[in-house]
Structure formats: C-alpha cells, structure tokens
Amino acid sequence: MRGRGGLWRGVVMAAGLVVVAGLLVWMFAAWRAKGLQTSVNVAALIAVLLAVPTLVVGLVSWWWRQRGPSPVTDADTLAAAKDALAVMVAAQWREEARIRELDDPAPIPIQWELTSDPRIMDHPAHITAAAVLTWTGTGDQISEMAGRFRTLRRRRLVIVGGPGSGKTTLAVQLVRELLDHPNPDDPVPVLVSIADWDTERFPRLQGWLAARLTETYPSLRAPQYGTDAPVQLVQRAHVLPVLDGLDEIPAQARTNVIAALNRSLADHDQLILTSRTREYTDATLARDVVTSAAVIQPQPLTADTAADHLDSCLPPIPPPGWADTLHQIRTGGAPHLTSFVSNPLGLWLLRTTHITTRIDPTPLTDPTRYPTPQHLQAHLFDQLIPALIHTRPPSTDPADLFRLRHRHDPDHATRWLGYLAHLLDTVPTRDLAWWRLAATSHTPISRLARLAFGIATGIAFGCTFEIVFGLISGIVFGLVSAIGIGIGAHEWAQETPGYARLEITGRKGLLVRRLAAGLAAGFAAGPWAVLAFGLSAWVETPAATGRANTPVATWRADRALHLLRACTFGLAGGLTFGLWFRPEFGFEHLGGFAGGLGAGVAAGLTLGLASGKHHAWLAYLIATCWLARQHRLPRSLMAFLDDAHRLGLLRTVGPVYQFRHAEFHDHLAATYLSPQDH
Template sequence: MDRMNEGPVDPAGVTAALVGIEVYADGAEYSELPGPARDALRFAEWLRACGVPAENITLLLSPTPDFAEEAVTRAAALGIPVTPASADLVRKTFIELDRTRELLFTYWGGHGVIAPSTMSRHLLLAESIERDPQSMLFDDLRRHLLCEDEEHLGLTRQIFIVDTCGWYLKRREREPVPRRFPQGDLSDKEIDQYFLFASRDGQGAINDAGLGTTEFARQVLGYLHSDLRVLPPDVEELTRRVDRYFSDPARATDVTQTPVSIRHRSYAGSERDLGSARLRERRVLPVAPAHLHDALGRLHQRSTRHVGRFALSKSGIGAHAGLHAINVGYETLDVSAGVPKRAVYATVRHFYDAIPNGRLVVRGAAGSGKTVLAVHLATELLESRAKDEPVPVLLTLVNWRTPPPESRPDGSQAGYDRLVRHFEGWLADQLLKQKLCDDAETARALVDGRWILPVLDGLDEVRIPQEANADGPFGYLVAAIDRYLTAGSGRPAPVVVTVRSTGDDDTRPGPSSACVVEMQRLSVPEIVGALTDGVPGYPTDGHWEDLRADLRLGEASTAARRLDSPWKLVLAVKAVTGPDPQIPVTELVHALVRTGDGADEALHERLLAAFVPAACTDAVVAEPRPPDAPTAVRWLAELARHLGRHASEDLTLSRMWVIAGERRVRAVQAVAHVGIVLFFCVACLLAAVGGPGHALTTAGHLTDGTADLSGATGRRLWAAAAFTAVVTAAAAATGIAHRTWVPVVNRRTRGLRERFEGPKRSRLLLSILSGLEIGGAIGSAFGLGTYLLFGPVAGLVVGGVIGVVLGYGMEAKVGLDRTLSGNFSPAYYWKWDGLGLLAGAATGTLVFWLVDYPPWSGTAFGGAVGFFAAFAIGLISWLRYVIAMTMMKRRDLLPWKVAAFLDWGHRAGVLRVHGVSWQFRHAELQHWLAAQERPPRSRRPSSGRWLRLLERVVPKVE
C-alpha cells in the first residue's frame, strides 16, 4: 500500500528538519556555497504557509557572514529560531524527532560526496576539514528512521529533499567520517520513504551564488508553491515536474544534472529508481534453463579467472603504486541510447546499469584507459552477477575472422542472417579457444541464448581486407555486431566495445543502438596527484620546480598536455624511477616544458625507448629476468614483428615455433624423426637376419657375404624392410606435416611443475602416472632396440635406466608438456597410448605368425612399438617447439626458455595474459618495437653444430 497517497495530513501532524550549510570549517577544501541556507528558509516559509506550526519546524543553518543577520530576521518573522548546523545539533535533531506525528519533511542543502569504496552518499557537516571530513551518512539516517518505536506508529510518511552534489571522492581524498545514528530492529509497520536527490551518482548540482539558490531548489519550490495547501505533496507529480525540466534538450548546458527519486516502502526493501525519463528501467529476465545451469556456473568461474589474469600485472610504474589506480573520467557523446549528453558517472557499473539493454561503446585516444575501464566493468559485473544476467566474457577483436564470401551480406535478410551466424560462430569458437567452455555444443547454446555479454576490446585493431570495407569504416564486423544485437532468442543482447577515437565526433564507432562514451583527458590535479604518488620527492625536490611551475598554469600548461593520459604518465614516471633511472630528472623536466616543432614527438620517442630498459631494472620484479635491457628489447621486438606478420595479437607457445621459419623447423624435425627411426629399424633388420642380441656377428656376416638370407630368414628380412619403409615414411610425414595432430592448447603454460589442480596427494598421483607413461614409452623403445642389438640383459639395463631417468627427469624436472600449455592430462594420453599398444600388439601377433616367429613375441614387440608410436605422436609439437627454440636461441632471436621470459614481461607490465596467450599491454609500444631495425645476426660457432648441419638441408626461410 502506498501510504504517501493515503490523503492529506493535518499540518499539526507534520514535523520538519531543514538543514542549510553554506560555510565549512575548512574554507579551502569546502568553499563557501551561498544558497543552501537561503533555500532552507524558503522551504520553511512554504511550510508555514501550509499551516505547519512554527514549533514543529527545526531550522539548522550555517549561513555565509553576509547572510547571517538576514537569516535570523527572516526566521524570527516565521516564529522559528535559527539553530547552528553543528554536527551534534544536527544529529540530536534527527534522534529526537517527535514520533507521534505522521509526516516528516526534510530538506538538506550543502556539499555532498559519494565514497566509491561503499557507494554511499555522505552529507558533509559544517565541521568538515580536509584531514577530518565529518559527515552524515545518508543510508544510516534513513535506516534509523525505519527502526521500531514500541510506543508510537508515527512518521509513517517521510519526504527527503537532498540538494547536494553526488561527486565521487578522488583517489587521494580521505573518505568522510560519519556521525552514526543508533540502530535497532527494523519496524514491521508500513513506512513510506521518498527521496529526491539533486543529482545522480558522479554528478554535481548547479548552484547560482549570485541568486543565492540552486536550479534544483527553484524547481522543487516552484511546484510546491503551485499548490500550497497539499501536505504531503504529490511526489509523483513533483518527480515528473523536476525531471521534465532537467531532461529538456532545449536547456542543455555544459553542466549536466540529473535528479533522482527513490521510493522505499516498508522495511522489506522495495525500491525503484525513477531517475530521468530518458532512462528506461532494465527488465527482469528469466533465469537460464536447467540444462545450462552448470555450464553458466563454469563459464562464470572461468571468465572471472580469465579477466583477472588479463588485468593482473604491474602497470609499469616500478615500486610506486598509484598510477594504475587513476580513475579516468568519461562522458557520453550522444542521446540516441537514452542517456543524457555529457552525463558523467564516476563508477562505470552504475553508469552501465542505466544504459538500456547494456550496449556500450568506449572510445578514446591510445593509452586513455579504454581497456582498463572495460576490464573494470567486466570485473564488477562478474562480482555481482545475478542468475538472470549474462556472463561477461572478455575477447580481443584482433582475432576476428572476416566472413567468407558466402557469409557476406548481399542486402537481403538472408544475407544478414548468414552474417549473424558467422559472428555467433566466431564467438562460440573464442569460448572454446579460451577454454571458457568445454564443448562446441554448449558454447553455441550460450551464444544463441544470449547468455554471454561480449566485452570486445580493440575494434580499431581489426584487420579487414580492402574489399570487405564497403559496409563502413569497420566493415562487416560492425554490421555483424549490429545484427547480433537484434537477432536471437528475444532476450536483450548486451555488448561492450572499445575503440580508438577517430577525431571525428560525427562518426559512430560501433553498434548504432549503443551508448557511446569518450574517455576524458586527465586534469591537472589528477596529473599532480599521480606524480606525487609515483615519484618520490616530487613535491619538494628542486629538480622538479620547472614542471611544478608549468603545471600551475592549469589548462595552459605544456606538460599537462603531454601527460594527459595514464599511458603517458606511466611512461614518464617509469623513466625516472626505479634503481636505475633511464632518463635524468632534469632532462625529463626540460623535455616536458620545452616548446617548438617536433618537441612532442621527440619526447614520446625517448620515453618509449626507455620503457623496456626501465622494466628490466625494476627491483620489484622477481626472477626470471632478462640478461640485459638491449637483449630484452631485441626479444620483444622479435615477438612484435611476429605478431605483425601473422595479423594476430596473441603470443601462444604452441604456435611460436613458426618464428624460426615454418619449412625450416619442419624439415629439421623430419630429419630428426627419420634419424631416430632408422636407428631402431637397423636393429630390426639385423635381428631379422641373425636373431636378437647378435648384431655385431650379423653385421660381420652381411659384410663378408656369408649371411643366409633364404627361407624364413628372407621372409623376415622382407617384413623388416617393409616395416622400415612404412615407419620411416611415417616419421618423415609427421615431422614435415603442417599440423601436429594433437590438442593445440587448453590453457596457458605457467609453472610447468605445478600443472595439476587439486589436493597435493592427487597431484602426486597424477605426476607418478605421467612419469610412468613417459618412462615406460621411451624406456621400452630404447630397451627394445638395445635388446635387438645386444641381447636381453643389455636391453633390460638400458631400458630400465633410461625409463627411470627420463620418466623422473622429464616429468619432475623438465615438466614435459606435449601441448605446451600446462594441460598435460595422463588420462588423455594413457587412452591413446593404450589404443596404440593394442593395435600394435594385434598387428605384431599376426605379422610374427606369418614370418614363423612365436606369436607371443610379436605381441610384445608390436605392443611396445604401438605404445611408443602413440606417445611419440603426442610428442611432436613439444619436439617442434624445442627445435625452434634451439634454432632461435642460436640465432639470438629469442631465449630458449621463452615462457619464463613471457612471464617476466607480464609481471613487468609489458605484457598481459589473455586466456591461453600473452599480449602486449600497450599497442603503441608493440608497434614501436616492431618498427625497430633487426640487429645483425650473431653466430656462436661453438654451439649447435648438429643443428647447423641439419639446417643446411633446407633453404633459409626468414
């Protein structure tokens, strides 16, 4: 039941608390605010005109000196004494409210802030100073007025007019200290609370010091005076009246203010945000169907880890925390999505919740914080996701595949349907590649049902062929996203896209139904705060005086323009901090304030060149470390060029071998395969002629021509020759093949010795099984070959020693991982090894019976060969990686332990993690590195002789 509309209240049953604070104890931090005390008096005059007794009205004022005397005179004319708006008296007023009355009317005018840590609105008290900001916590007051009062039912209707700003505290500001109210059990009585705030979260309220009032108070009082006799006023009509005024496009100014009304009915917490008429309420959607519950739960968990790894690394600021915490502002560019133009919200989650259907495009200059904002939004959405909401999934658009000709739109609806299916297929494929889903069917069901919220990073990085550009600046991708948003199961399809600014405000950089926001430049105070936090001694060191003086010029500052984004600040701070600064302070300061043609470009080039060397000397970064800065730059430049050649942003271990040259590596691997196989096949040929264990005698007979090759021996020799031909051809084919026929990647390699999740006992069991598989396969192969050559004793000794040493060494020490992803699963490989053993045993039994060998020996021989063959197929990608890394190490292109180097880059802030891959954290740094000239190739004559011999069989392929 809505008690606010039950009917009029006897004016004698009204109690009012009117607070107007214009002067604060700290005049520098909280400046005088002419208007609130004057407006409080105007509300008192309206209440008296409505017949409310003077003794029912408490007037708490902290007026400016020029208004103090007038305030007392005007209040006396109303019969109301002026009470100082001190913290104690304000608190006492609300605690001692007369609960026998029915209606509470409250007005509060003054300064207000929102603490981002709790998202709570604080009303600043007159005693507030910078080092001790005193406040009234609004939610604390509201809840106090909902608590039980055993003696009285009263104050069942409560109206709050809150005329304060809703600015968020800046990063370096202290959070207010609230004066708390006593709390008890919430009343089970029907209590109707109505709040009308002057501004939304993150916005200011327009105060006119000259007229001594605010825009908000003028509109509220204007409505109240239009019907003097109504108590309580029609709050629904009041909301509409105020909303119409502030949402009217005709009055658009540079300052946006969006009043907010909230209703709380009873302690059960019923609440609705009326807000601006332009902001439609988000629909409550049904929960996912039962068959998708588990899949959504797994997707939520994996996406949380995926987003966390993407964001988790240093920002490149050395030992000084702070720069990564800069809360870069943004503002809306259009009203087409229902959000007022130039609306400002400091927390992206609150802003996103106000966007119809959750479609957002974030644009800005390079390094302005677009990706950070998107990742922060995804993190907050994951932390508070309800069952009826889609799961945010972070994807990079550089991996977008241009649709084939048959999937490109031809102007018909069927053509656009094909384009949507292509985009949906790409999304499902990304869910699988990032191991966010276990199977293609589940991934497709989540995409089709719009149960994912794609957070698509880097629309400007998409590489689209020229012939695909006919549909706009971003080709078919933008058209695909647009159609994806309107097609599907009927659920709203949310999306978040980041894109670099084009410099043309009229160009929509994304879906037409999305709200577009622009990242803002850092203000001078934010730059000064970041330098103070990030550079020891900045406020007092004389070397920084020229920069401090330049920044004091405000918007006219040359340095402020050169440090107006988080990336620029990171570059500058990184260059002069740490144990070995790359640029002297005096040189940086001179470059920041110097004017002239080319000064900006020269400074930026100098800072980019200093970034990686500074990361190499960062004392915070743990081992492993690159040997020196020039080497780290050279290795990173090679990786950047590799990405440029392959139109990708992902550095994935399973594909990194192509840097050494695809044909060269495959040819070397084929030669290595054939060499190993021929050794074993020679043993088979000798054993076929002279029997196992007589290799030296048989070789002598073959040399002098006395060997008997007739009858059963001849058949055995032909069988061994056929076996040699087949196995040698298979070895060459698997070595030279483009694909490796094994799972590519399940997750990123990190800590190969800690590959298994779960309890320690479970990990130990898996490690033992892995060691048995590795040792058993390699030991049986070498043992069998030695047995064929030198007999059973030598075979047992060699097979046992090699099996134990390699089984333990490759598993516990090297961490053999045949898919180079940290996902070695003994169960998976034991399955294929078992199938290989059975197939080999069956084949061996039959062949040995045909050539007059005991069938059981064929079973043992074939089983051992099949077991090792299945194991070796899984080893192909690992061996290819080792060959490539060895070749690149010899040519000084990359380190042999490249995974360790990539992990160093992640911790140093140069790289970030995206699913199973690494990516450059800053696109500009990546492009700068790729543009560096490759140094002359260095040769090391004493190393890799066997590899150089193998490389000669293939022409050079760079």
C-alpha cells in the same frame, strides 16, 4: 527414483566386471591347460564377443546423436554453467589486474564523456529512455560508470579514444565491477580480443563468441554442463561480449564486423566495444553506427590531475628532482612533458622508468633533449625493458606475481620481443599465439620433422637388434618413419592446441569409465587401446571446475597430451612387440623379448607423437629450436613470455598474449634489428 537408478547402474557395472573377469580367467585357464596357441585362439574369440557389441552400441549411439538437433540444456544445468563461467572470468581478470597494477595505488581518474561527433553514434532515442542522453564519469569511480551503463536502453557501449588513452583498462574495470556487483539475471561479461573474428566463417557474433568461450573456458565442456553449454549460454543472452581492439584489424574487416554486430544483436543483447577513435569513425562512416550504442571518449588529463597521480605514486619523501619536475608539469614549464603525461600511457611510462627505479627525472624537463612528446615516448620505451628487469630480480615464490622466474639480459630480451613484434606485423595481428609461431615464422616444419623422427627412429631400431639386422632395420624404419611423418607434418603448423587435465581429484569415476571403455576395445586391439584410448579420452575430458585458459596453460596442456600419447603408445607398443618377439614364435634371432620391447617402444613413441589431431606443441618445439639456432628467440620461449607478462610488458587475453600497449608493439617492431644487422 534417483537412488533406484544409481542402484541399477551399480548392478549393471558389477555384472559387467564379473563377465570381464570370467573371460580373463577362461583365457588364463586355456593357456595353463592347453598352451599358448589355444590361449591365443580363446583371446581372439573373446575379442569378437566384446568388440561386436561395442561396435553396435557405438554405432547406435552415434546414430541417435545425429538423428536430430542437439539436446537443449535444462535451466538448472545452464545456471550452473553460467555461475562457473562467472567464477572463471572474475578470477582471470582479478589476477590480470594485479599484474597490470590497475589499482596501485588507485585507478587513474580519467574523465569519460559522450563523443562530440554525432556521426558515429546512433539516435539518442535509441540509446536511452530519458529525455536527454548524458554521460560523465571517471575511471576511479567505476561503480558509477557501471551504473550509467545499466541505465542504457539496451546496455550497449562503444569506448573510443586515442593511443594509450585507457580504453582497454576501462573495459577491464567494467568487467570486474559488473561481476563483483551483479544484478539478478545479469549476463556474464566476457572480454575477448576481436582480432580473430572472421566474419566469413562466423557471420554472426553468437557463433564466434561460443567458439571463443569453448577455447578460453574449457571447463564449460565438462559433462556436468551438457553437450553444448557455450552455445546455449550465448544463444540465451547469458553472456555480455566485451570486444576489445576493433582498430587492430584491417579496415575492411572493421566494417564487416560492425555489419555483423548489427545483424546479430537482438533487442535485449548487450555489448561493449573498444576502438581508437579514427578507425571507428572511418568504419562507421563507411558502413553504419552500432545500433543503440552510446559512444564515450576520454578527456586529456589536466596538468594538476597528472601531477597529483604521480605524487601519489611517490614515497612520502620524494627522491631528488621530483618536486621541481612536478612543479614544471603543473605550471607548464616543460610543455612537452605536461603534454606527455596528459595521456595514461605517459603516466605509466614515467612511473615505471623513473619512480620505481628512483632515477632523477630532471633531464626529462629539458626541451632541447626531448622537443616533443613523441621524442620523450621513444626514449622511455627504450628504457622500459632494462628498468623492469633491473628492479624485479628473479624469485621462485609463487606469491610474487610481479617477479621474474628466470634472469634475462635486457639487450637479449629487447631483441627477442622486437623480433616477435616484427613477426606479428608481417601477418598482421596483435595476438601472439604460441601455436601459430611455426606458421608465422615460416619454419620448415615438415622437413625438420622428417629429419628428426627419421634419425631418432633409425637409431632406436638400429640399437635394438644385432649389428647386421640392426643396421638394415634402422635404415628401413628410419626412412619409413621420415616418409610417414612428412605426409602429415606439413599441417602441424595450422593445428590448434589440445586440452588435457591430469588431475585425479574428483575424476576417479570418469577415469574408471574411460579405462573400462578402452578395455572393451583392448581385447580386439591389444593393450594399445586400453592405455592410449582410455587414458587419452580421460585427460581430454574437461572438469566442471577450472580456470580460464592462459597461454602457459594451453601450452602445458598440449605438451601433456603429446607426452601422454607418446608414453602410453610407447609402453603398450613395447609390451605388445616384446610378447610377440618370443623365441617360441620364431623370433629368437631378433633379440626375443628385449628386442621386441625396444622396437615396440620406438615404434610406439613415434606413433604416439605423430597420431591424433593436435600437434601444436610439436610444431612449436621444432620452430623454437630452429629460431633459437638463428638467435632470434630464446630456446625456452614460453618461460620468457611468462616472465615478460609478469613484468607487465605483455598482457593475456584468453590463450593469447598481446603487447600491453600497441604503441610499445609498434616501437619494438620499428626499431628491431635482426641478428645479422648487429
């Protein structure tokens, strides 16, 4: 049956192509035999013959899709989507773990135990089937931790702890372990930042999680997986949500999230949640605990454990000063330093600023210079950016994940990151989304867009025609463009990125189908429809295989979508205007074909950039130019952020950046000085 269906599709396709070819021959023959006017009349008739059936089919298809609920994805298709999601998540966090150096040389052996506060955890009988609820484990034995998670009655876990205590690191470790060693029918663990969950817009976890899957893993929208694979995966409990950063949202939002979680979670729904201890305690006391969830917290690293980990990071023959420093840590001879490295953040800072750079750590043991762990932390935060930049010179080798792609001045990098931290605090949020830069920085997008497009369009039209008409047309079309752009530009800063994939491999058939659909409309709307609508529909259709969205990937995709629209509209507009501005139509005084081509390209480029529903890249482009002129950010912001991520200063959670540690974010924001203050 499948082979017969393919045969019939081939026959129908061939017949359609024969009909289209015949119509084109008819139009060409009419032009050769009876002139251009007759050919135009024939083309109009052909447009009607093709446009009416196309419109009818489109309307019937729309009505059929809207007449009932969305079709349910069959089991095999959903299983394929689940497998694709698991592959994408595993690749995503494998690379992120390498950049964060979570396994170099080995995970920090943080001891995790059940919370000692009974107020923030549900009744033990709701959590485990065993007579007594117990939990012990260390970060360097993650397989045992994953095994304990699987023994929980409903597999729900809340990870709490102080600042920099390794909560997110443990969540990432669990995601990787559960993916690397899955049990049959296990859901796919997906780590997402909880920062943008609006419980008024998404009162249930499932709706918000499906939206995040669609945004972060666009391949799930490929036709091969049905019309609503993200929704079906979530609704059928094939996804284990790992929600990071409950403490990073406002207090009222935290209580709303806990209430929404308890409303959303059914009997077998699983969950992992991270939060600072104080914020989670306040939220549960104000609302309720997370139903059936075990709550674990880290124990401070002992002096011997911290010293042993630092020793394992040193070369076999340590540089001068380290033997005495490790002795001071073990014996408590420098209490402020021993307390500082009892926290994983302290260990990472000391390793990055002194072991990698081979700087003598002896001054850090002096209590008169650094009387408290807080003084020591502030000092090492100040040294962090210069240390990373100086020890990792630029490289163009794609295999060097930890090396910069561009050279940066440490002072400039510190100021730029400080401005971003300060900017995020005004929202407030921990998520650095490039498409929100224009709105967050209050860049006057509409005014700047009107100015840029008005001048560009005016110059293009003015240079196309003769002096007098060119001057007049330049002024007129420049004003028209400025007014038209200004009407919609004020919304660009609120728009989200679009999706575009330009790879042809494995997508040739889809390209042909999209262009064929555009061709049917093209007879009625001209070559605009063939290029603009056919190609745009093709690039915006996800492929079944892909990777998780990252900030750079979403930025490049939205840029590609903008440039494709501009080029196709510009080319089609140029050809259309050029053909119509022929002398036989009475336009010889406007420059003929050349004049029409220039005017059409100018109009098409403007329309291509301004049309559509995604303008995030344009808003970003205007905002970065504006902020670079004020010396607040670099002109090539995404390249700089990518380098900051490679250095380990930033981390990625889907399509957004975050500072690797919230404490580093807070330090940069608190010490930021605007360019006017320098």
